[in-house]
Amino acid sequence: xxxxxxxxxxxxxxxxxxxxxxxxxxxxxxxxxxxxxxxxxxxxxxxxxxxxxxxxxxxxxxxxxxxxxxxxxxxxxxxxxxxxxxxxxxxxxxxxxxxxxxxxxxxxxxxxxxxxxxxxxxxxxxxxxxxxxxxxxxxxxxxxxxxxxxxxxxxxxxxxxxxxxxxxxxxxxxxxxxxxxxxxxxxxxxxxxxxxxxxxxxxxxxxxxxxxxxxxxxxxxxxxxxxxxxxxxxxxxxxxxxxxxxxxxxxxxxxxxxxxxxxxxxxxxxxxxxxxxxxxxxxxxxxxxxxxxxxxxxxxxxxxxxxxxxxxxxxxxxxxxxxxxxxxxxxxx
Amino acid sequence: xxxxxxxxxxxxxxxxxxxxxxxxxxxxxxxxxxxxxxxxxxxxxxxxxxxxxxxxxxxxxxxxxxxxxxxxxxxxxxxxxxxxxxxxxxxxxxxxxxxxxxxxxxxxxxxxxxxxxxxxxxxxxxxxxxxxxxxxxxxxxxxxxxxxxxxxxxxxxxxxxxxxxxxxxxxxxxxxxxxxxxxxxxxxxxxxxxxxxxxxxxxxxxxxxxxxxxxxxxxxxxxxxxxxxxxxxxxxxxxxxxxxxxxxxxxxxxxxxxxxxxxxxxxxxxxxxxxxxxxxxxxxxxxxxxxxxxxxxxxxxxxxxxxxxxxxxxxxxxxxxxxxxxxxxxxxx
DNA sequence: CTGAAAGCGCTTACAG
DNA sequence: CTGAAAGCGCTTACAG
Numbered sequence: 001x002x003x004x005x006x007x008x009x010x011x012x013x014x015x016x017x018x019x020x021x022x023x024x025x026x027x028x029x030x031x032x033x034x035x036x037x038x039x040x041x042x043x044x045x046x047x048x049x050x051x052x053x054x055x056x057x058x059x060x061x062x063x064x065x066x067x068x069x070x071x072x073x074x075x076x077x078x079x080x081x082x083x084x085x086x087x088x089x090x091x092x093x094x095x096x097x098x099x100x101x102x103x104x105x106x107x108x109x110x111x112x113x114x115x116x117x118x119x120x121x122x123x124x125x126x127x128x129x130x131x132x133x134x135x136x137x138x139x140x141x142x143x144x145x146x147x148x149x150x151x152x153x154x155x156x157x158x159x160x161x162x163x164x165x166x167x168x169x170x171x172x173x174x175x176x177x178x179x180x181x182x183x184x185x186x187x188x189x190x191x192x193x194x195x196x197x198x199x200x201x202x203x204x205x206x207x208x209x210x211x212x213x214x215x216x217x218x219x220x221x222x223x224x225x226x227x228x229x230x231x232x233x234x235x236x237x238x239x240x241x242x243x244x245x246x247x248x249x250x251x252x253x254x255x256x257x258x259x260x261x262x263x264x265x266x267x268x269x270x271x272x273x274x275x276x277x278x279x280x281x282x283x284x285x286x287x288x289x290x291x292x293x294x295x296x297x298x299x300x301x302x303x304x305x306x307x308x309x310x311x312x313x314x315x316x317x318x319x320x321x322x323x324x325x326x327x328x329x330x331x332x333x
Numbered sequence: 334x335x336x337x338x339x340x341x342x343x344x345x346x347x348x349x350x351x352x353x354x355x356x357x358x359x360x361x362x363x364x365x366x367x368x369x370x371x372x373x374x375x376x377x378x379x380x381x382x383x384x385x386x387x388x389x390x391x392x393x394x395x396x397x398x399x400x401x402x403x404x405x406x407x408x409x410x411x412x413x414x415x416x417x418x419x420x421x422x423x424x425x426x427x428x429x430x431x432x433x434x435x436x437x438x439x440x441x442x443x444x445x446x447x448x449x450x451x452x453x454x455x456x457x458x459x460x461x462x463x464x465x466x467x468x469x470x471x472x473x474x475x476x477x478x479x480x481x482x483x484x485x486x487x488x489x490x491x492x493x494x495x496x497x498x499x500x501x502x503x504x505x506x507x508x509x510x511x512x513x514x515x516x517x518x519x520x521x522x523x524x525x526x527x528x529x530x531x532x533x534x535x536x537x538x539x540x541x542x543x544x545x546x547x548x549x550x551x552x553x554x555x556x557x558x559x560x561x562x563x564x565x566x567x568x569x570x571x572x573x574x575x576x577x578x579x580x581x582x583x584x585x586x587x588x589x590x591x592x593x594x595x596x597x598x599x600x601x602x603x604x605x606x607x608x609x610x611x612x613x614x615x616x617x618x619x620x621x622x623x624x625x626x627x628x629x630x631x632x633x634x635x636x637x638x639x640x641x642x643x644x645x646x647x648x649x650x651x652x653x654x655x656x657x658x659x660x661x662x663x664x665x666x
Numbered sequence: 667c668t669g670a671a672a673g674c675g676c677t678t679a680c681a682g
Numbered sequence: 683c684t685g686a687a688a689g690c691g692c693t694t695a696c697a698g
Binding site for chain 4: 004005006016017019020021024048049050051052053054055056057
Binding site: 055060071276280 | 380384387403428429432443449554583584614
């Protein structure tokens with residue numbers, strides 16, 4: 001069924017070298033020959049076998065993007081930025097979905113090790129940190145969104161601590177004093193930074209943070225909902241919630257509504273990320289927006305630099321986050 | 334850096350054939366030899382080059398899933414089902430995001446043609462239909478969710494016409510008489526079927542469908558919102574909207590709310606798909622649920638059958654859709 | 667401008 | 683139980 005280059009060569013009465021050149025350096029082939037070859041290609045409906053090409057060239061022009069959870073639209077935004085730059089530079093992007101299980105991330109690493117991709121962009125850093133650093137030494141690896149504390153791995157992200165501080169400052173500005181932070185799992189540096197930003201912001205405003213004012217949840221709707229429920233059940237409902245992700249914020253809002261509290265009338269809520277749904281949900285979510293597409297763009301640009309063997313001017317690109325005030329926050333009565 | 338099999342063989346004092354066997358048929362290698370080889374593998378941190386293996390075996394154990402739009406969480410659900418079965422059968426899944434542009438789908442087809450994947454599962458049928466059929470003759474191809482009118486391409490989907498009919502029947506049961514259908518782009522068979530289901534359902538109930546009672550929109554939040562706005566502006570707001578997707582339904586609801594109509598008090602709205610957000614959105618969306626994961630499971634099972642050269646018992650698997658009554662529908666006053 | 671030939675890194679039928 | 687050797691389908695430095 002699938003014709004091989006040899007058959008094309010035979011039909012066109014040339015060598016396989018010439019067929020190959022018609023594809024990759026057509027200007028080096030006489031026009032007449034070229035046409036003969038192209039006719040044969042068309043007649044046999046020939047498609048070169050990329051596996052063979054890649055093996056020969058030791059290069060696949062494929063970039064693997066490992067997404068921790070493809071269900072989260074935050075990552076889709078980043079992915080789009082990556083795809084844009086990759087396509088412009090003749091790279092193809094394939095996506096590996098870790099299904100929220102770090103084990104699967106290790107599995108995708110093997111795709112890289114086994115040379116099925118030229119480089120890997122990780123949208124999560126839940127793997128063993130030493131392993132990530134070692135990988136980055138051996139292969140072109142870029143970390144985006146999440147990060148590790150390392151000076152060697154190329155990273156692109158926002159300043160999560162600053163973003164969290166901004167959220168707190170805004171809530172403080174609105175007159176809120178009792179603010180609860182729904183944090184993400186603290187084994188990611190990103191959650192730690194947002195939490196630290198929360199604590200520093202509170203300190204800055206001379207507000208106290210008591211036991212129970214930081215609740216750890218999963219990065220998910222259910223995580224936010226359950227965390228909020230546990231807070232509500234203590235009977236001490238705060239003036240405002242600052243959530244480490246938009247999905248968690250939706251959970252918090254619905255938990256509040258289910259318990260008879262109205263957002264933002266009774267309680268203000270602020271999220272993090274600005275996923276598309278943040279402006280679809282009612283009330284529209286106030287949030288710290290990450291420049292998702294831009295993160296992807298930058299990550300792929302760094303990847304290209306790594307692939308070209310260029311020195312990176314910056315090992316950690318920090319992009320700008322932004323407070324988007326919408327409908328879930330309100331001055332304290 | 335990356336060691337080759339040859340080096341491992343040398344270090345272990347065996348042939349590359351033996352090294353290869355240690356990986357793929359360890360039982361055929363004497364334990365002592367095996368241990369020697371594994372020690373060498375460990376010492377050199379050896380990883381086999383998959384490209385070479387795939388070329389030699391003419392098999393990649395990779396399945397390419399082409400998603401029309403990775404931003405739509407409906408497809409994430411299907412993907413999870415595919416991944417589950419693939420992993421169990423030693424296949425790896427890579428995702429190609431067409432970014433809502435059929436052109437990109439053609440590009441991913443080349444991955445298949447160039448032998449970088451053993452098979453392809455298409456989650457959209459917007460490519461030229463003849464092309465899809467031809468592809469399916471040459472390669473293992475399964476179509477899921479969307480479909481073409483063909484008896485040759487293996488397909489798994491729900492009965493979209495029936496699903497739409499069910500939606501209409503339920504609205505009729507609630508006493509609604511003037512029902513507007515927000516349809517998806519009619520160049521997909523899936524949209525045509527849902528529209529036909531709507532029309533048949535209306536006919537069944539002896540309800541009239543006038544000009545303007547079927548509005549075509551994009552399969553997106555904005556598509557639904559704009560379509561609803563155009564309806565609202567005519568001044569003839571219906572008793573109920575039946576939307577061809579959940580995302581569109583959110584757009585419709587928000588457009589209604591922005592125009593002073595309350596859902597479901599004034600207008601009922603019903604969606605299609607049951608994406609995760611359907612039960613997060615407030616009010617929770619009544620919808621026709623597709624068994625997303627199950628569709629993925631079945632699609633991958635069909636793919637496995639194709640890869641094994643087994644005959645498919647059924648070329649078009651039709652799975653069960655289900656009406657989920659939640660909060661956006663209400664009896665007509 | 668074109669071809670012969672080596673080689674990318676594996677796997678496997680065959681022989682022993 | 684193990685090895686020598688052919689071969690998967692390309693690309694490319696070299697020679698002409």
